[in-house]
Structure formats: structure tokens, C-alpha cells
Amino acid sequence: MRLLRYFSLFFLIILFSSSSEKLGIQPKVITELFFPDPDIDIPTPGFLKKKGYTNFMELRAFLKEKVYQYPDQMSFVNIGKSQDGKDILAVKIHGESPVNSPIRVWLQGGLHGDEMGSVEGMLYLIYNLLNSPKLLNEFEIMIIPLANPDGYSKQNRYSKNGMDLNRDHTMISAPETLCLKRAFSLFDPEMALDFHEYRPFRRDFVNLGKFGVTSMFDVMFLYTSNPNVPAALRNLIHDSFVRPCYVDLDSSGYTHHTYFSTEKHLGSIRLREGSSSARSSSTSYALSNCVSALIEIRGVGIGKTSFKRRVACVSEVGLSFLRSAIESKTEMRKVLNDSSKQHDIIYATDYLIEKRDMNFIDLHEKSIRSFELEVRDLSQLRNSLKRDRPEAYLVSEELFREISPKLEALGIAHELIEFNSLDKNRVYEYIITKYLQNGTPEFRVRRQNVKSKLEPYENENLKKVWYISTSQKHGSHLFELFEPEANNSYVAWDIIHTELNQKLKYYRYHAI
Ligand SMILES: [Zn+2]
Structure with missing residues (x-):
């Protein structure tokens, strides 16, 4: 017995050591008890071979075959290149006899290259959609089956330059992010789902129980609580999409929870639940004014274990959200239409x-x-921290040249106007009153933490400015980008560099 315990401990040390990512171990008994594969056939390339995953060539061949079978419903295009020169493919699917004004939906997998089930899941979802003609008639769907092809080819989370592409939604520093954001804004979805996989064996879990624990949930949901996303939209996502999906998963025997990860706090493990950060997809998409969720399937670090179950979960969740979209189409469109009417802007601090x-x-x-x-x-x-919502942000021409590709990728409208045409009494400038730049870089950036105060604009030099209205479709992004205290603002990520007591080169144009 004692020997057995030492052996188990040794096994767990191996399991949770830094090389555990490569091992892909999950005790067989745990798989059999809690995560058996469903008894279904999944006709995607990853299931045609015993070892390994669908590679890029097989993925493209699968898509080509589907286009050949369904030439009127499906096509795919190349929306850009990865840093290694691989194509980023976007699949377009719609019904044979579409309804009037179909719902536009964005579905994405493989943004993290080591979350293999999310990519295979997109292929299975494509297969299922093409076989559901009635459902498909209600939609116009764009699917990015593999958002980070460089990472995927090495089963690595990051892009080639080490960027976490799901932390890049406000910085837009990687070429992959730029092309994905452009395609997203151009397509302008009403619903967007970003599929991921999470790591069920975390080192922090070793200290729980006798020999550690593992996460028990097949699916976890990350949906935004960012206060700059209108409350009506946040509630709609939870009540009309996530909730019904719980019911669907229950009836198929899959477990689910709100997403949580772990963090160390004062030496002990603390869970972090929910999400509000504009640098990640679930909040960024919601700021783009659409129903948005990030779906985490239990999968990273366990190899091909329960792969069929994981891929089935992706499809179940996708189809459930699509059914909910049909059911709440009228309400959803009303909420999305009204969302630029929110008044306060608020920054979460605690x-x-x-x-x-x-x-x-x-x-x-x-x-x-x-x-x-x-x-x-x-x-x-x-x-x-609350500030009034300005009518617009005004950006100097010099600064605009630097940030315009990022703003355009988010689908933000803007116009160059004569400064004299504005009411100068409504123009306010930011003065930095507290300033701290981090010593340790995060994604090669030394973040700036600032506090600012607003003062009436005094300078007389401005001739023309870029006027960026906050009452536009993707306008909620602007508070996260321009309010310097916001956690993922251009100032926070040092895209706009500043110093203590300096004035920023953009302004608020206050509402009457
Ligand atoms: Zn991920």
C-alpha cells in the first residue's frame, strides 16, 4: 500500500512536471469513468488515422471535398497569411434557400495552436451544418477552422513570434490578428463563438485531495462581464444562449461550468472565474456588438484522449447556440440595435x-x-471608476497615422474634420497625474499604468482632427482603447507612450 502511494506520488510528479504537456497522460480509469467517447462516427480527417491530428493539407483537402459536394452552399477563401506564410482560411456556408435577412455568425477554432479539438470540431461542425439544410437556411456563417496555423503545426499555443493571439485583440500586434480582425469587421457578425480547449490537469491542482484533482467539466463558458458592453447584451448572452446550451449539454450527458482558471494569491491557489478583458475574444467580440462566447473544451495536455467526445462537444455547443439564435432572433436584433445608447462608461477596478x-x-x-x-x-x-460617455474622441493627425490600421481592423468609422467646426468648450484633454511603467515586459511590452485628469482644451495649434463618434456600431471598443486607465488601452500597452504630467495627443469631445 505504502509502495503504491509512493509510486502514485512519483507518477503525479511526472504528470505535473513542466514536460507534462508532451506526455498527454490521463489515467485510463478516469477516462472510462468520466469521459467515455460517444458512440458516433465523426467523418473528419483526424478520425481516419489512429495517431496524430488533421494536418493543414488534410484540412484543406477536406474543405475542397465539401465544396465539391455542396458547391451552392459552401466556399472558402484565403483571408491572409500567417507569419510562416501559411494561408488563413475562411469558410462561408449558407442555406440552399435562405430566409430573408439570415443571421450572420462567426465561428472560430485553433486560435491557440495546441487546442487540437477546437480545429477538428470546426470541421465536424461544417459537416453537420451541411447536413442540416433547414437550420442552415436561417444563417450566413463564416468559419475560421484554423486561426493560428503556425502554432497548430507545432502543437504550440502561440503564434510564430511568441504572441498569444487571444491576448492581442486591442494591441493587434500580430499579422494574424490584423487579418482576422479585418475579416471579422467586414463580415460584421451578429453572433461570434471562439472555440478553445483548456488544461484539466493544472500544477496548482496537485495540492488538492490526497494525490491531486482534475477538472471535471467537458465544457466551460467564458462570456463577458465587461461593463462597457451594454447590460442588455450581457444578459441576453447568458439568459438566451448559455443557459439553453446548459440544458442541451445536460441532455447529452456532458458536464459544464462557467470558465475558471487558477492564480496564486499569497502562496495559495485561488480560482478566477469569468472574463472582462478586452484583449480576449469573448469581450472584444461583444464590444463589436455581437452575441459572443468563448467555449473551452476539456482537452489540453491529454493528447488524443476522449477526442471524439471533445469534438462532439464543439459541435453540440455550436448547434445549440445556432438554435438559440433562431429562437431569439427578434430580441437579439433589438438588443444589438439599441446597444449604442448606453450612457455611462465604466472601468472595472475590482x-x-x-x-x-x-x-x-x-x-x-x-x-x-x-x-x-x-x-x-x-x-x-x-x-x-466612472466617466461620462463623450460624444466623440478627437485624434491628432500625427497620432492617427500610427493607430489607424488598428482602428480600421475593428471596423471603427472616423472622419477628418476642421477643428474650427467644433465647439471648443466641449473639448477636453487628458493630463497624466500618476505614471508607472512595468519593469518586466509582457509580450515584449512594458505596460504603462496611469491615472489621468481631464482639463478644458487650451492649445491653439490643432487645425484638423480625426473625429471618432462613440455612437457607432463598434463604438464600445473606444472606451477600452482611449480611456487611459482602461486595462487594455493604447496607453496601457504603450502603443501611445506618455510620461508623468504629459498631455495625450487625443481628446474627448463631450456631449451637450
Ligand atoms: Zn485557448
Whole structure:
């Protein structure tokens, strides 16, 4: 018995050591008890071979074959190139006899290159959509089956230059992000789902239970709690899309939860639940004024274990959200139409922290056990910094040249106007009152943490400015980009460099 315990401990040390990513181990008994494959055939390339995953050539061949079979419903184009020169493909699908004004939907997989089930899941979803003609008539769908081909070819999370492409939605620093954002804005979806996989064996979990625990959920949902996304849209996502999806997953026997990851706090493990950061897809898409969710399937670090189950989950969730979109089409369009009417802009500064009972699979007992853990809940805002919503942001010509590709990729409209045509009493400038630049770079950037105050504009030099209205379709992005205190603003990411007591080269144009 004692020997067995030492052996298990040794096994776990190997499992959770830094090389565990490569091992792909999950005890067989855990797979059989909790994550058996469903009894279905999935006719995508990854299931035609015993070892390995669908490679780029096989993916393209699969798409070509589908276009050959369904020439009137499907096509695919190349929307840009990865850093290694690989094509980023976008698949367009619609019904044979589409309804009036079909719902535009964006579906994406493989933004992180080591989340293999999300890519295979897109292929299976394509197959299922083409076989559901009635459902398909309601939609115009754009699918990015493999958003990060360089990472995927090496089963690596990052893009070639080491960027995490799901932290790049405001910086837009990687060429992949730029082309994905452009295609997204051009297509202008009403609903967008970004499929990922999460790591169920985390090093932090070793200390729970006798020999550690593993996460028990097939699917986790990340949907935005960012206060600059209108509340009506946030509620709609939760009530009319995520909730019904829970019911669908329940009836298929798949487990689910709100997404959480772990963080270290004062030496002990704390869970972080929810999401509000504009640098990630779920919030960025919602700021682009669409129903948005990031779907995390249990999959990273366990190799091809339960692969059929994972891929089936992707398709289940996708189809469930599509059915919900049909059901709430009228309400959804009303909410999306009204969303530029929100008034306050708010910056989250702090979130609720409390103890909660959280369920895990105990690896020793091989059963589900509850643990009381501290949770920082990003869906529950505690304190906030509020500013009035300006009518527009005014950007100097010099600064605009630097940031315009990023703004255009987000689909932000703008016009160059004579400064004299504005009411000067409504123009305010930012003065930096607190300034700290991080010593350690994050994605090669030394972030700037600032506080600012607003003062009436005094300078007389401006002749022309770029006028960027906040009352536009993708206008919610602007608060996250231009309010210097916002966590992912151009100032925060040092795209606009500043110093203490300096004035910024863009301004607020206050509403009457
Ligand atoms: Zn991911």
C-alpha cells in the first residue's frame, strides 16, 4: 500500500512536471469513468488515422471535398497569411434557400495552436451544418477552422513570434490578428463563438485531495462581464444562449461550468472565474456588438484522449447556440440595435472575492469531491471608476497615422474634420497625474499604468482632427482603447507612450 502511494506520488510528479504537456497522460480509469467517447462516427480527417491530428493539407483537402459536394452552399477563401506564410482560411456556408435577412455568425477554432479539438470540431461542425439544410437556411456563417496555423503545426499555443493571439485583440500586434480582425469587421457578425480547449490537469491542482484533482467539466463558458458592453447584451448572452446550451449539454450527458482558471494569491491557489478583458475574444467580440462566447473544451495536455467526445462537444455547443439564435432572433436584433445608447462608461477596478465550494474529480478516490476555495469572480464588479460617455474622441493627425490600421481592423468609422467646426468648450484633454511603467515586459511590452485628469482644451495649434463618434456600431471598443486607465488601452500597452504630467495627443469631445 505504502509502495503504491509512493509510486502514485512519483507518477503525479511526472504528470505535473513542466514536460507534462508532451506526455498527454490521463489515467485510463478516469477516462472510462468520466469521459467515455460517444458512440458516433465523426467523418473528419483526424478520425481516419489512429495517431496524430488533421494536418493543414488534410484540412484543406477536406474543405475542397465539401465544396465539391455542396458547391451552392459552401466556399472558402484565403483571408491572409500567417507569419510562416501559411494561408488563413475562411469558410462561408449558407442555406440552399435562405430566409430573408439570415443571421450572420462567426465561428472560430485553433486560435491557440495546441487546442487540437477546437480545429477538428470546426470541421465536424461544417459537416453537420451541411447536413442540416433547414437550420442552415436561417444563417450566413463564416468559419475560421484554423486561426493560428503556425502554432497548430507545432502543437504550440502561440503564434510564430511568441504572441498569444487571444491576448492581442486591442494591441493587434500580430499579422494574424490584423487579418482576422479585418475579416471579422467586414463580415460584421451578429453572433461570434471562439472555440478553445483548456488544461484539466493544472500544477496548482496537485495540492488538492490526497494525490491531486482534475477538472471535471467537458465544457466551460467564458462570456463577458465587461461593463462597457451594454447590460442588455450581457444578459441576453447568458439568459438566451448559455443557459439553453446548459440544458442541451445536460441532455447529452456532458458536464459544464462557467470558465475558471487558477492564480496564486499569497502562496495559495485561488480560482478566477469569468472574463472582462478586452484583449480576449469573448469581450472584444461583444464590444463589436455581437452575441459572443468563448467555449473551452476539456482537452489540453491529454493528447488524443476522449477526442471524439471533445469534438462532439464543439459541435453540440455550436448547434445549440445556432438554435438559440433562431429562437431569439427578434430580441437579439433589438438588443444589438439599441446597444449604442448606453450612457455611462465604466472601468472595472475590482471584483468580488469569496469562498465557494467547487467540484473536482479526486484522482485518488476517483469520484467527484467538493473543495472550498477562494474565487475571484470577474462577473461581479465591486468598485469602479466612472466617466461620462463623450460624444466623440478627437485624434491628432500625427497620432492617427500610427493607430489607424488598428482602428480600421475593428471596423471603427472616423472622419477628418476642421477643428474650427467644433465647439471648443466641449473639448477636453487628458493630463497624466500618476505614471508607472512595468519593469518586466509582457509580450515584449512594458505596460504603462496611469491615472489621468481631464482639463478644458487650451492649445491653439490643432487645425484638423480625426473625429471618432462613440455612437457607432463598434463604438464600445473606444472606451477600452482611449480611456487611459482602461486595462487594455493604447496607453496601457504603450502603443501611445506618455510620461508623468504629459498631455495625450487625443481628446474627448463631450456631449451637450
Ligand atoms: Zn485557448
